[in-house]
Amino acid sequence: MQNNQEYRRDFTNYQEKETNPYYRKPGFDAGTILWPLLGIVFFFGTMFLAQVAGIVFAILSDPVLRSSIENADPLEVVTTLANVQVQQFSVVAIVYSIVQIIALIFFLRFREKREKRYVLKEKAEGKTYLSTTVITFGSLGIAMAWMFLIYLLAQISKFWFEQMEIYEQMSSITSNENVLITIISVCVLVPIAEELVFRGLVLSELRRVMPDWVGVIVTAVIFGIAHMNPIQSVYATVCGIMFGLVYIWTESIYQSIFMHIIFNFLGSGLNQILLKFGLEEAGQYLTYFYLVMIIPTIYLLIKLRNKNRGKSTKPIAIVRPEFEEAEAHAEVIA
Numbered sequence: 001m002q003n004n005q006e007y008r009r010d011f012t013n014y015q016e017k018e019t020n021p022y023y024r025k026p027g028f029d030a031g032t033i034l035w036p037l038l039g040i041v042f043f044f045g046t047m048f049l050a051q052v053a054g055i056v057f058a059i060l061s062d063p064v065l066r067s068s069i070e071n072a073d074p075l076e077v078v079t080t081l082a083n084v085q086v087q088q089f090s091v092v093a094i095v096y097s098i099v100q101i102i103a104l105i106f107f108l109r110f111r112e113k114r115e116k117r118y119v120l121k122e123k124a125e126g127k128t129y130l131s132t133t134v135i136t137f138g139s140l141g142i143a144m145a146w147m148f149l150i151y152l153l154a155q156i157s158k159f160w161f162e163q164m165e166i167y168e169q170m171s172s173i174t175s176n177e178n179v180l181i182t183i184i185s186v187c188v189l190v191p192i193a194e195e196l197v198f199r200g201l202v203l204s205e206l207r208r209v210m211p212d213w214v215g216v217i218v219t220a221v222i223f224g225i226a227h228m229n230p231i232q233s234v235y236a237t238v239c240g241i242m243f244g245l246v247y248i249w250t251e252s253i254y255q256s257i258f259m260h261i262i263f264n265f266l267g268s269g270l271n272q273i274l275l276k277f278g279l280e281e282a283g284q285y286l287t288y289f290y291l292v293m294i295i296p297t298i299y300l301l302i303k304l305r306n307k308n309r310g311k312s313t314k315p316i317a318i319v320r321p322e323f324e325e326a327e328a329h330a331e332v333i334a
Contacts, residue, residue: 138297191260216244
């Protein structure tokens with residue numbers, strides 16, 4: 001008995017040492033701000049560097065382009081380089097997205113060695129994918145409703161008229177590109193990279209220290225701002241909320257990735273396919289379909305919420321082996 005008491009006293013003192021018994025203590029710390037910040041900087045940094053590398057490669061490999069730049073004034077140079085960037089958008093997106101995905105997977109696995117459930121990765125049933133598909137349709141419906149409002153505002157507001165022109169120019173970047181390349185980049189790789197950084201990293205850090213719904217909204221706002229266009233930022237924020245809620249309530253980042261891929265395909269890739277085959281009118285009927293799907297989307301979100309009400313999704317701190325061993329021994333001798 002005396003030995004047990006001495007052991008318990010030693011174990012208590014051991015726990016009270018300055019040494020952290022966990023790989024990472026629960027609650028707010030420097031990483032709560034540092035990791036999301038570094039993740040976002042890395043996300044935009046790789047994007048920028050890839051675009052610069054693409055432009056440099058185009059100049060070095062094309063003597064005609066190089067000659068036209070050497071003999072042009074500064075304004076013409078900027079215009080030419082901007083056109084080059086637009087022409088190689090999807091190819092460059094493939095490159096930087098692959099780099100982002102590989103780096104983020106390694107980083108998130110490293111974080112999971114410090115905290116269990118840092119990234120939620122539960123496997124889902126087929127009916128869950130069906131539900132998230134419907135929710136994606138509803139998300140597109142909300143985006144379409146917002147675009148209808150913008151078209152009306154553009155008739156009476158110079159600001160929104162100019163923003164609409166900018167948005168249409170951005171949307172037309174991939175219209176003349178190879179459909180397959182657009183699907184691989186914009187509809188598959190880019191969504192995976194964005195979900196890993198925003199839901200996989202940013203939201204994982206935020207839900208450690210705040211309620212899930214607050215973390216979802218904050219992450220969605222950051223996600224919206226990252227699109228750097230008032231029109232796109234608004235519906236990206238709303239969709240970010242949808243992606244985040246589904247991620248939390250299904251406890252699976254695979255679901256938010258799946259939603260994001262479907263959303264981008266229906267909003268970009270499918271339109272390009274319809275345009276190529278002269279089926280633009282079909283896109284209008286799809287728009288009405290998406291608007292109607294807002295109603296079942298609300299129902300399915302409520303159902304998902306009720307199914308997962310009261311469940312905690314916060315990461316679980318992992319105890320260091322030496323502390324875990326001591327604690328287990330203390331429980332055995334109790």
